[in-house]
Amino acid sequence: MPVYKDESTKKWYFSTRYKDVYGNNKRKLKRGFAIKREAKSEEARFLNDVNEGYSDSRTFNYVFNHYLENSDLRPKTKKRKRNEYNKHVKDKFGHINMNKITQNQCQEFRKYLMDTVPSTNTARTIWFGFKVVINYAKKYFGLRIDPTISIKPIPRVKPRPKYMLREEFEERVKDIKEQDYRELFTLMFYTGLRVGEAMALVWTDFNKYKKEISINKTMDISNRTIYPRPKTDSSEDIVPLPKFINEMLTQRYQREKSANKYFDERSYFIFGGMAPKHYQHAQKKFQQAFPNYNIHTLRHSYASYLANNGVDIFVLQSLMRHAQITETMGTYSHLYTQKKHDAIAIFDE
Template identity: 35%
Template sequence: MPAYKDEKTNTWYCKFYYTDWQGQKRQKLKRGFKLQREAKEWERLFLEQFAKSPDITFDALYSKYLKFKENRVRASTLKIQRVVIESHILPFFRDKIVSEITPADIVEWQNELLNKNLSASHTRQINIYLKMIFKYAIDYLGLSQSPVKSQICKSEKSKVDFWTPDEYKVFSDYIQDRIELYTAFEILFYTGMRKGELLALTLNDIDFDQKTIDINKTLVYVNGEYTTQPPKTPKSRRTIEVPEFLLNEIQTYSEKIYGLNPGHRLFHKSLEWLGISLKNICSRIDLKPIRIHDLRHPYVKPTTKKFTTFFEDFRAAA
């Protein structure tokens, strides 16, 4: 991997051949490097991007993996993966040659990860992301086998917390004068909607005659801005029944929004708004805090009783 000195400009350049994605032999010339090692490093990194071999660095493998995933998963999903991989995987493996990474290296990395005292579910997910990268190397770069041989830890039993009707009433009574926040939490509590689904909600999604809400999108934060996208899975798209009292509350709230377009979001807030509000209010009124997601799990679930009738009774119990 030689580099050459340009005597006229007193800089270095690299000149080499490579095979492109169509199998064609091509020449590459890059000038303007101040140091010889910079020219050699640029050539090495360039060739790694075109290499179809596991004899590349993990950093180069990760770059290939990202390009592979870009058009195959949602941008929001890939963003989550990138944050996790670049925080917990890339620092350890970055400069290692992929074909030389051993199960012993994996165990060493796993031990470091376990010492971070992350939750078991998060730790297992990080390990899964590493397995996905090596699977890509097996499928597309000719790696013979994955060095990830075992699970990193046992899964922990998930704990679902909830509020009783009395506890929710304490919370809702406290925020009743804040109509935007009150309406948002009423919808969350009595429909089982996810927060992203709530924050993407428009009047066009609500059928006041049929007493239903169509869940057809969710709010996400991608590349520095909020946008809506279809639910993650087909099952997440659904139509839910809504009790009469909740429809009345939504109608009252919407009428107070000046110039509301039926296609505009009812709650023009960030994804953090609900969680921060819940935490702050619980600390003020000495109420047991729960996660926003736990509002989807009331202490009882409807069985044979009609859904809307169940929640009419549920509300009356408070």
């Protein structure tokens, strides 16, 4: 295992030949090691990776990093998963080979999460992330036995969503002086859009003739990065607009086009112009007018208004762009109490 010293930089490097997964001869060279031992250690690690390949004797840490590097997760999600891993998982499982992880260790980890993490839903998210790595090892590294398979999942605690009445919204939204934000929140209340979806809209997403908008992307509210897909696959859809919302956007389009010399509807954001609005600004304006709610309340209020006015729950699922009817029912079924009474009333006829 030869390593060499670069006399010009006084750093060590290794150069070795190997066969890739397709059987082709390759050469690996890596520079910049301060001492000879570091270069040798890194070369040995590299050759071990090449020879061992996708094996269930890999450590949890190796499989976790392999999963992150080869996933299509957004940078924000990857950062969250890595933070959760470093804080709760790495010291317990990072050094253990996947095929050596026991059911007892997993049971103790579940107990640790339930006892230590303040939020049950956060504990559930970390546990789910742990199981994702286990499943990844089963699929790609040949792990034969899932040590978590007989362990109960951490239950989800789903609080009943807050919502406001239409009358309250209409009264309070008038307190927002800036027309941009007033119209942004109005669009969200009457369409159920998530804030990232609404702030990512450009003018080509709006069709005034069909009275609809296309949801095909979203904005990361932490850094204003636009992702070319919405939050979930089911979220990508066409959202119909009430007539007065369609008219509001039509008038807004005319104002923006007239006021901006370089207006281009393909890249011009409906709320923001050449760049989308800052979420922090929108959040501040919203809190001033609606101090007892958060912005996501607008989405719940949209669904609640439709449910309370007799919209069928399967239609509501479509309008909310939920992947499964169980998600809609789990969140909004309590609003259909009157429907139950109406159904039972047939016995009184």
